[in-house]
Amino acid sequence: MIRIPKTLPAAAPITAIRQDNYRTKTFTFDARLDATPGQFVMAWLPRFDEKPFSLVSADPVALMISAVGPATRLMHELAVGDKLWLRGPFGHGFDAPADQRRIALVAGGYGVAPLLWLARHELGRRDEITVILGARSVQELLYADDLRALASERAGSTAVRLALATEDGSAGRRGLVTDVLQPLLDAGEVDGIYACGPHGMLVALEGLSRRYAIPGQLSWEAYMRCGVGICGACEHDGAVLCLDGPVLSVTP
Amino acid sequence: MNRLQVDFLGVPLNTPLVLASGIWGTTASLLERAARAGCGAVTAKSCGPVPRAGHVNPSCLDWGHGLINAIGLANPGVEAEAAMLAQARQTLAELGVPLIASIFAGSPSEFGAVAESIASSRPAFVEVNVSCPNVASEFGEPFAASPQAAAEVTAAVKAVLAPKGIPVIVKLAPNVPSIARIAHAVVEAGADALCAINTMPGMVIDAESGQPILANRSGGLSGPALKPIALKCVYDLHKACPDTPIIGVGGVTTGIDAIEMIMAGATAVGVGSAIYYRGHDAITQIVAEMDAWAEAHRIANVSTLRGAAHHEPHYDASPTGAPIPAAH
Numbered sequence: 001m002i003r004i005p006k007t008l009p010a011a012a013p014i015t016a017i018r019q020d021n022y023r024t025k026t027f028t029f030d031a032r033l034d035a036t037p038g039q040f041v042m043a044w045l046p047r048f049d050e051k052p053f054s055l056v057s058a059d060p061v062a063l064m065i066s067a068v069g070p071a072t073r074l075m076h077e078l079a080v081g082d083k084l085w086l087r088g089p090f091g092h093g094f095d096a097p098a099d100q101r102r103i104a105l106v107a108g109g110y111g112v113a114p115l116l117w118l119a120r121h122e123l124g125r126r127d128e129i130t131v132i133l134g135a136r137s138v139q140e141l142l143y144a145d146d147l148r149a150l151a152s153e154r155a156g157s158t159a160v161r162l163a164l165a166t167e168d169g170s171a172g173r174r175g176l177v178t179d180v181l182q183p184l185l186d187a188g189e190v191d192g193i194y195a196c197g198p199h200g201m202l203v204a205l206e207g208l209s210r211r212y213a214i215p216g217q218l219s220w221e222a223y224m225r226c227g228v229g230i231c232g233a234c235e236h237d238g239a240v241l242c243l244d245g246p247v248l249s250v251t252p
Numbered sequence: 253m254n255r256l257q258v259d260f261l262g263v264p265l266n267t268p269l270v271l272a273s274g275i276w277g278t279t280a281s282l283l284e285r286a287a288r289a290g291c292g293a294v295t296a297k298s299c300g301p302v303p304r305a306g307h308v309n310p311s312c313l314d315w316g317h318g319l320i321n322a323i324g325l326a327n328p329g330v331e332a333e334a335a336m337l338a339q340a341r342q343t344l345a346e347l348g349v350p351l352i353a354s355i356f357a358g359s360p361s362e363f364g365a366v367a368e369s370i371a372s373s374r375p376a377f378v379e380v381n382v383s384c385p386n387v388a389s390e391f392g393e394p395f396a397a398s399p400q401a402a403a404e405v406t407a408a409v410k411a412v413l414a415p416k417g418i419p420v421i422v423k424l425a426p427n428v429p430s431i432a433r434i435a436h437a438v439v440e441a442g443a444d445a446l447c448a449i450n451t452m453p454g455m456v457i458d459a460e461s462g463q464p465i466l467a468n469r470s471g472g473l474s475g476p477a478l479k480p481i482a483l484k485c486v487y488d489l490h491k492a493c494p495d496t497p498i499i500g501v502g503g504v505t506t507g508i509d510a511i512e513m514i515m516a517g518a519t520a521v522g523v524g525s526a527i528y529y530r531g532h533d534a535i536t537q538i539v540a541e542m543d544a545w546a547e548a549h550r551i552a553n554v555s556t557l558r559g560a561a562h563h564e565p566h567y568d569a570s571p572t573g574a575p576i577p578a579a580h
Contacts, residue, residue, distance in 0.1 A: 007314045011460040042309070046461035050309035085458065087313075226312035228528045231323055232278035232297065238285055240276070243532060 004033040004061060009044045009085035012061065014078055020142050024066040024110060025076060031086060032059040037118035038093025038196075038219055038247040042227055044085035045074055052090070052224040052242075054114040054196070061086065064113040064142070090227050091246050094118050094217050100191035102128040104184060106177050106205060108197020109135055112143045114219060115196055119150055123158050130161045130184065134177035134197070138170035178204045185212045193250075195219065209250040216250035255546045256539065258292065258555045260497055260520050261419050261444055263350050263376055265292030267539050268514065268554060272501050272524035273298055273354040273379060273423070274323065280340035287349035290539035292520065294344065298325055298354040298381040299333035301366050307386070307468045315456050318475030318503070319525050322386040322468035325356060330369040337373035350376030352421065356384060358391050360408035367412040378418055380409050380443075383425035383450035385472045396425035396450070399437035410442030419444035421499065424485070426452050426478075431485050432492035439493050447499040447522065448485045452478055475525040479503030483516045490517020490559050505529045507541020515560040 002010055012031040019025050033041070035058040043063065044050040049071035056062040067076045078084065093114070096103060103126055107115045112133060122129055131151075135141045144164065151160040163180045164172025173180060178201070184190050185208060195205050196219035209216030222241045225233035229243025239248055256267040270293045276282040277297040286294045306326025313320050327333060333353075341351045353375035357363040367378060382405050383396035395401040402422065410420050422438045424431055426449040435446055451472020456465045464470070482502025489498050500513035501522025510521040526534040546554055570576050 007316055008456060008465060009310070009313075009458065011458075044310055044465070046458065046463040046465075049467070083460070085461070225306075225309065225323060225326070226321065227309075228312060228314065228319070229532060230275050230319075230525060230527050231312065231321075231326075232276040232282050233323075233326065235279045235282055238281035240282070240532070243527075 001060065002031045004031050004041065004086045004088055006087060006090070009042065009050075009087040011083040012086045013083050014080050015060070017078075017080060020064065022139060023068065024064060024142055026056060026062055026064050027078070027084070029061040029084070029086070031061045033061060033089055034058065035089035036093035036095070037121050038114045039089035039091050040246065041086050041088030042090065042224070043075070045071060046085065048074060052227065054219070055089065055117065056113050057117055058089070064110060066110050091242055092244065094194050094219070094247050096122060096192055096194065096217070097215075098125070100215070101126055102130070102190055103192045103194060104181060104190045105129060105131045106181060106193060106195040106197070107131065107133050108177055108201040109140060110142055111195070111197030111219070113196070115194065116143045116146055118194060119147065119160065123150070123153075123160070126158050128159045128161065130163065130190070132163045132165065132177045132180045134165040134201070137166050137168045141166070141171055144171070177201060178208060181205070182208065185214060190214055192216070206250050210252060213252065217247050218250060219247045220245055255551065255553055256543055257553065258519060260293065261377070265350070265520060266348060267292040267542070268510065268520045269535060269539060270352070270499050270501070270520045270522045271295055271535075272522035273381060275524040275527060277354070280336055280343065283340045283351070284343045284347070286535060287344055287347045289533065289535035291349060291523075291535055293350045293352055293376070295352040295354050295379055295522075296333065296337055296340070297327055298356045298384065299327040299330045299366070299370065300325060300356050301330055301362055303327065303329035303332070307466075310465050310467060313456060313465060314528070318473050318477035319528060320454055320456055320466065320471040320473050321451065322466045322471035324386050324468060325384055330355070330366045334370050334373040337370070337375060341374060352377045352379050354379040354381050354423070355409075356381040360404045363405045364408040364412045367409045371413060371416050371418055375418065377421050377445070378409065378413055379421045379423050379447055380405060381423045381450070383423050385425065385427070385451055385453040386468050386470070394425055396434060397428055399433050402434050403437040403441035406438040406441035406443050414442070421445040421447050423447040423450055425450050426481050426485050426502070432488050435489050435493050435496070439496050443496070445497040445499065446489055446493070447501060448489055449478070449482050449502045452481055474503070475529065476503050476505060479509060483512060486513060486516040486518050487561060491562060494559070504538070505534070507538050507543070507545055510538060510542050511545055511554070511557060514554055514557045517559045517562065519555070519558060
């Protein structure tokens, strides 16, 4: 098993590919690195392009890749035994304070990638983990089965709850993830909010975090260029997401 | 007087540190962040006549002894840049930190036009980037490679900016046979100050794929590996043009690195890749280290160290016993 460096990309052989939905696969590699949930790696297709991906796990390395552009469509043509060149980890991930006993993990679309790992990571460390998984429709839902499995496992004293929300109502509740979260906040059942998803969802969660004075850590998406915090291409609110983020704490 | 305050072309800088072009200079809030961290001046990302996406990734890599990048002059075009800089300049003015705009173009006349547009944002200085190593496929050999070409660009920009009272800084390349010759040419053509050096061209190849890693194939080296090259260039420039202020940039990651750059002849010191090596508070750390070094060495002001490396001690003996050579 190779160890992925932060320096030049290392060729990582693919050991497994799982089809997650019509346009999304999870690739597992014969590679490992030291990282925390929320950190990302850069994946290079020689002489084509290099893209950032949140880690789904670090040992072995697993990445969720949705075929949404030229590079990711080419990555979807790779087979077990083929290689993808990886470097990382980069950025800062989620870091939940120990005193938050009940945490909510809010995932929108493929934003679930780092949150499945975070949920596994926090098992046994919290009294309750509520995962709110949202998507436009049931076809777009990702990792619902993994999360259901996690919810039925009982790890120590942690209770895992899973709530689904789709905009068209084809799975779970019809509506947005914030519609599910807000009643929990009203009931005082959440000590910390951890989220990854589309920009609009994060802006809404930032507002809820402030309004209810519940600490939030949000993973923002941006086009990462240098990946090491110097070029300024991924600036968000005065932060460079590839270095200060992608996970930023909500400022009160 | 503050130990670190220096005079740059008549403008007081709170510290000699200057945010180098291409680092963080993409938005007003990041320029402000660099100023608050302790930069005496901040340089915006170079802008050209029209928007450019730059090269795809990989565009920046840590190759073990430094970074290598080929961002490819990604910028929103001078019109959008001028609007951003006008906003940045106001905040920076409140902090007492002058703004350096940076421009590039494909010909001397185009340089003049970009200078005209960027002047509307009223920067304190304009840096003329004639030395980007990563756009040869479109722009050909950098102007900084030829004394004549560099002088033509300088003259074109100077003609536009002199009536507006905006001084011109020319950013030079290290990979030339004689950087002093280029410097003489641009100073003669009207450059008020020099900035040296830009990154050093290089390439990294991946053995597994047999391919260059950067999308642009080659890139510019920065970081620790660049420091000795930058020190030599700044030393040569100060010797060639002792009256021309120099922003010395290349591989500075510590306060002592910055002191060394001043000793080579720099008036101000650029920082960039240090943010990768030392984290987002690199600038604050470097300022604190410079100040501590100056205090420990009882230096009232770091500008007294400028060019110290050129003033060698004199001995009434030679190490080999041979006749004493003439002064350096």
